[in-house]
Amino acid sequence: MVAIPGPSILPDAVRTALARPMPDIYDGALVDLAFGVLGRLPAIARTSGNAFVVASNGHGAWQMAISNTIARGDKVLALESGRFAVFWGAAAGLAGAEVEILPGDFHSPVDPDALEARLRADSGKSIKAILVSHVDTSSSVHNDIPALRAAIDAADHPALLMVDCIASLGCDRYEMDDWGVDLTVGASQKGMMCPPGLGFVWAGERAVAAMDPDRPRSSYLDWEKRLDPQMFYEIFSGTPPVAHLHALEAALDLIDDEGGLEAVWARHRVHADAVRAAVEAWHATDGLSLNIASPRHRSNAVTTVQTGEIDAVELRRRCAEQTGLTLGIGMVTMPDRTFRIGHMGWHNPPMILGVLATIEAALHSMGAPMASSGVAAATAVIGEALDEGAKPDQTGSEGNR
Numbered sequence: 001m002v003a004i005p006g007p008s009i010l011p012d013a014v015r016t017a018l019a020r021p022m023p024d025i026y027d028g029a030l031v032d033l034a035f036g037v038l039g040r041l042p043a044i045a046r047t048s049g050n051a052f053v054v055a056s057n058g059h060g061a062w063q064m065a066i067s068n069t070i071a072r073g074d075k076v077l078a079l080e081s082g083r084f085a086v087f088w089g090a091a092a093g094l095a096g097a098e099v100e101i102l103p104g105d106f107h108s109p110v111d112p113d114a115l116e117a118r119l120r121a122d123s124g125k126s127i128k129a130i131l132v133s134h135v136d137t138s139s140s141v142h143n144d145i146p147a148l149r150a151a152i153d154a155a156d157h158p159a160l161l162m163v164d165c166i167a168s169l170g171c172d173r174y175e176m177d178d179w180g181v182d183l184t185v186g187a188s189q190k191g192m193m194c195p196p197g198l199g200f201v202w203a204g205e206r207a208v209a210a211m212d213p214d215r216p217r218s219s220y221l222d223w224e225k226r227l228d229p230q231m232f233y234e235i236f237s238g239t240p241p242v243a244h245l246h247a248l249e250a251a252l253d254l255i256d257d258e259g260g261l262e263a264v265w266a267r268h269r270v271h272a273d274a275v276r277a278a279v280e281a282w283h284a285t286d287g288l289s290l291n292i293a294s295p296r297h298r299s300n301a302v303t304t305v306q307t308g309e310i311d312a313v314e315l316r317r318r319c320a321e322q323t324g325l326t327l328g329i330g331m332v333t334m335p336d337r338t339f340r341i342g343h344m345g346w347h348n349p350p351m352i353l354g355v356l357a358t359i360e361a362a363l364h365s366m367g368a369p370m371a372s373s374g375v376a377a378a379t380a381v382i383g384e385a386l387d388e389g390a391k392p393d394q395t396g397s398e399g400n401r
């Protein structure tokens with residue numbers, strides 16, 4: 001079983017959808033399916049803006065966002081809280097932007113006061129766009145996007161707020177329009193329960209207005225023809241990613257069947273709480289601890305665990321080779337002293353408790369310091385949620401492989 005922060009486990013319905021035969025790509029059922037899926041996507045980011053789909057991973061979605069909004073020489077501010085906004089900034093730099101990093105660390109969210117101060121210092125209002133991860137998958141920080149929006153407004157700054165939701169989409173609450181976000185990027189392989197291969201960009205009015213048709217940009221990623229297609233062909237800049245569209249339709253149906261995004265977010269919260277309770281119960285001197293200090297800034301999609309004196313590489317190796325559980329590698333400052341637990345997308349209590357029990361067994365085998373049973377603590381969290389009437393099992397029989 002994989003418990004890495006993406007790609008996540010594929011539900012049976014998604015795997016079955018992937019196996020459907022190839023249709024005509026210019027007419028008939030696929031055209032209806034594509035328009036149907038495109039029409040359902042804005043609700044996933046909670047926006048009335050445009051949704052664009054690109055056949056790529058998340059890097060391709062970053063690229064689509066940059067290509068359509070940022071010109072060579074534009075200034076971009078990337079907000080550090082882990083690795084990913086900085087990587088996105090680097091992609092903008094390669095495309096010719098002048099990129100500045102607002103420094104942060106790997107254990108806390110972006111500081112809204114620091115953002116406000118930096119924007120106030122930009123008296124010429126030359127910063128064109130601000131790049132931030134909603135959830136940074138390396139640190140597992142959950143950034144407070146409304147607080148960052150408030151900081152931008154307090155500085156009376158016109159920069160576009162561009163948010164990477166690749167890790168958080170379908171896991172942590174996200175309200176693009178209510179939070180005043182101009183552009184959101186996502187990808188298929190985490191909370192959206194599909195294989196890697198689809199990137200999503202949601203663009204609000206200000207982001208669309210930033211597109212300059214007279215500027216050289218990528219023909220494949222271009223929004224202009226996708227916004228006003230003369231032929232179906234133009235919506236995907238060529239052959240549509242047919243199998244992925246089938247899979248995405250199945251995944252959107254699963255979200256609806258569960259009761260919609262609110263129910264999906266609630267399930268993620270309970271399971272993330274269970275994981276966090278386990279790590280806190282295990283915590284002992286020189287042992288495991290949560291990477292993010294502030295409880296309200298911990299993601300419900302992924303948990304980064306610091307391992308103190310425990311060898312995280314050996315812990316992962318024992319889990320993978322002796323039990324079949326694959327945990328996420330450490331991506332923060334000391335990769336051999338951190339690992340990550342992905343709890344994004346398709347999971348139920350047996351899967352989450354199985355992951356935690358396996359980690360506890362591996363820790364036990366290593367003689368690692370543990371204050372108490374993490375499994376007991378996690379079980380109590382899930383038990384309380386069951387008392388409250390949450391659905392315990394959203395998965396099919398094969399979901400927990």
Ligand SMILES: Cc1ncc(COP(=O)(O)O)c(C=O)c1O
Nearest residue numbers: 057058059084137164166167187
């Ligand atoms: C927050 C975040 N942004 C961007 C990416 C890059 O996505 P991809 O690997 O699909 O290109 C990832 C990948 O894990 C991510 O977690």
